[in-house]
Amino acid sequence: MGNTGYKSFAALELYYVDDGSPTGQPTKPNVVTDPDYIAPVLDTTTCAPSVRYYSVEKxxxxxxxxxxxxYSGSIVTLTADANLFFSTISLADANAQADAWLAANVQTHANNAGTCEVTYTPPTGGGGGSSGCLVEGTLITLPDGTRKAIEELTLDQLLLSSEIETLNDTNNAEELYKWSCDHLSENRITSPITKLSHKVAHKTIIVNDGLFEATPTHLQLVQRNGYWKFIPLGDILIGDNLYTIDKEIIPVTAVTINLEKRNIYPMTLNPFHTFFANGILTHNYKQPLANDY
Structure with a gap:
């Protein structure tokens, strides 16, 4: 244990007041219950306090x-708050204590705080391609922050993408539908367009009066009941939340079905499959349905 800055006394010995010489009587332990007990005294010169290093948030x-x-379990995040652990050795030692505490407790926390949801089996049917189907005019964000209409994009063009912590990004629908988390942490990256085509759809879902529009089976990231997950856009509900390019969470306030013909642009990115459409984080996977087109 490091120094606290206080000097304590383990034993007491009796001395004469006049000349300061010992009386020769036996020493005795310095305990609180003894009437002669001497409490620790602050002495930062002799007992300089040790430096304390406090852990960062983990x-x-x-x-x-x-x-x-x-049923599939949700992903839950356990947080070790900043300054929860300290060390007189180093910051690395304090952080190692936090890491060890997290490793020892995270699974129990996930089992207690997580939720179980019925494993979603995506629909099957005809129609071409397994990629996101957004409508003409949707603005897609490029790596430099500018936006370009989806119909103006070209093959191999780089898009701004997002690497979501805990998500093994894939075009495997079953794996995507199983994933969920209670805390969304992501890093901005880039990913190229590897497939791009043009089709016509006769049914689309419009979110928030035109903020976002795509075919019903377009895979969309939403927050529902405190957990982030991917769902078909046709399953989106008022009260769900969306994640924006500014890392803000905005509510879904309106959902309408459009039955008029729309030009749509199925698009695939690889190796990362997320991108920003009209400033909303979304995914390029789309399970095709016959009535999508």
């Missing part, structure tokens, strides 16, 4: 793993 996520058959 997070660790785990998936709830005690759900029954047919």
């Amino acid at each position: 997070r660790l996520s785990a998936k709830k793993n005690n759900c029954g058959p047919g």
Whole structure:
């Protein structure tokens, strides 16, 4: 244990007041119950306090793993707040204590705080391509922050993408539908367009009066009941939340179905599949349905 700046006394010995010489009587332990007890005294010269290093905020996520058959557990994040642990050795030692605490407790926390949801099986059917189907005029964000209409994009063009912590980004629908988390942490990256085509749709979903419009099976990131997950756009509800390019969370306030013909642009990115459409984080996967086109 490091120095506190206080000097304490383990034993007491009796001295004469007049000349300061010892009386020769036996020493005795310095205990609080003794009438002669001497409390620790502040002495920062002899007992200079040790430097204390405090841990920084740390997070660790785990998936709830005690759900029954047919259910998938959500991913939950446990946080070790800043200054929760300290060390007189180094900052690395304090942070290591936080890491060890997280590792020892994150799974129990996930099992207690996480939720179990029925494993979603995406619909199947005809129609071409497994990629996001956004309508003509949708503005897609480029790496430099500028936006370009989806119909003006070209093959191999780089888009601004997002690497979401805990998400193994894939075009495998079953894996995407199983994923969820309670805290969305992401880093901005780039990803090129590897497939791009033009089709016509006769049914689309319009969110927030035109903020976002795509076919019903377009895969969309939403926050629902405190958890982020991917759902078909046709399942979106008023009260869900969307994630913006400014890292803000905005509510879904209106959902309408459009049955007029729309030009749509199925698009695939690789190796990362997320991108920003009209400033909303979305995904390029789309499970095709016959009535999408």
